[in-house]
Amino acid sequence: MIARGGGSLIFTSTFVGYTVGFPGVAACAASKSELIGLTQAFADEFGQQGIRANALLPGGTDTAMAREMNDTQEAMDFVINLYPMRRLASADEIAQSALYLASDASSFTTGSAMLVDGGVSINRT
Numbered sequence: 001m002i003a004r005g006g007g008s009l010i011f012t013s014t015f016v017g018y019t020v021g022f023p024g025v026a027a028c029a030a031s032k033s034e035l036i037g038l039t040q041a042f043a044d045e046f047g048q049q050g051i052r053a054n055a056l057l058p059g060g061t062d063t064a065m066a067r068e069m070n071d072t073q074e075a076m077d078f079v080i081n082l083y084p085m086r087r088l089a090s091a092d093e094i095a096q097s098a099l100y101l102a103s104d105a106s107s108f109t110t111g112s113a114m115l116v117d118g119g120v121s122i123n124r125t
Contacts, residue, residue, distance in 0.1 A: 001046075001049075001050075001051050002046070002049050002051070005049075005050050006049065006050020006051050006052075007050070007051055007052075008051075008052045008053075008054070008101060008102050008103075008106070009039075009042060009051065009052065009053040009054070010053075010054055010055075010056055010098055010101045010102060011035045011036075011038065011039050011053070011054070011055045011056070012035075012055070012056050012058070013032040013033070013035040013036055013039075013055040013056065013057050013113065014028065014029070014032040014057055014058065015057045015058070015059055015115055015117045015120060015121050016028060016029045016032065017029025017030065017032060017033040018032075018033060018036065018057055018113060018115075018121075019115070019117075019121035020120060020121055035055055036055050036057075036113045038053075039053045039054060039055040039111060039112075039113065040053075040111045043110040043111030044111065047110055047111075052101075052106070052107075052109065052110040053110055053111065054101045054106070054109060054110060054111070054112045054113075054114055055112070055113045055114065056094070056097055056098055056101065056114055056116060057113055057114060057115045057116065057117060058089065058094045058097075058116050058117065059083065059088075059089060059115075059116065059117030059118045059120045059121075060079055060080075060082075060083065060088040060089065060117075060118070060120070061088055061089045061090070061091055061093075061094055062088040062089065062090055062091070063091060066079075066088060082120050082123060083117075083118040083119060083120050083123065084118065084119035084120075084122070084123050085118045085119060087118070088118070089116070089118055093116070094116055097114065097116040101114065
């Protein structure tokens with residue numbers, strides 16, 4: 001990237017451990033939170049060389065893994081009800097946010113932890 005004059009690094013983190021904690025996911029929260037620090041360090045270290053670094057923090061996404069983790073309708077309903085939008089994201093919705101960070105539309109965005117979490121981070125009920 002330095003030789004090409006810049007680029008965009010996008011790390012995939014999570015809102016878990018950044019804005020919300022859940023039982024049973026301490027290892028995931030710790031490792032993904034470390035990516036935010038790495039993102040910020042890279043943004044500062046390589047910004048003058050045209051390299052932007054951002055972390056994408058997706059919320060619940062309708063994937064096979066999410067369905068496996070929430071393997072009953074009751075469990076899935078509980079998770080969905082945590083979100084103000086009362087639904088999970090599609091993989092395409094998360095991809096659109098990554099495309100924004102990769103594009104020139106985000107040319108002044110670096111060092112950010114971009115929440116794409118359907119509002120779960122603000123919901124306290």
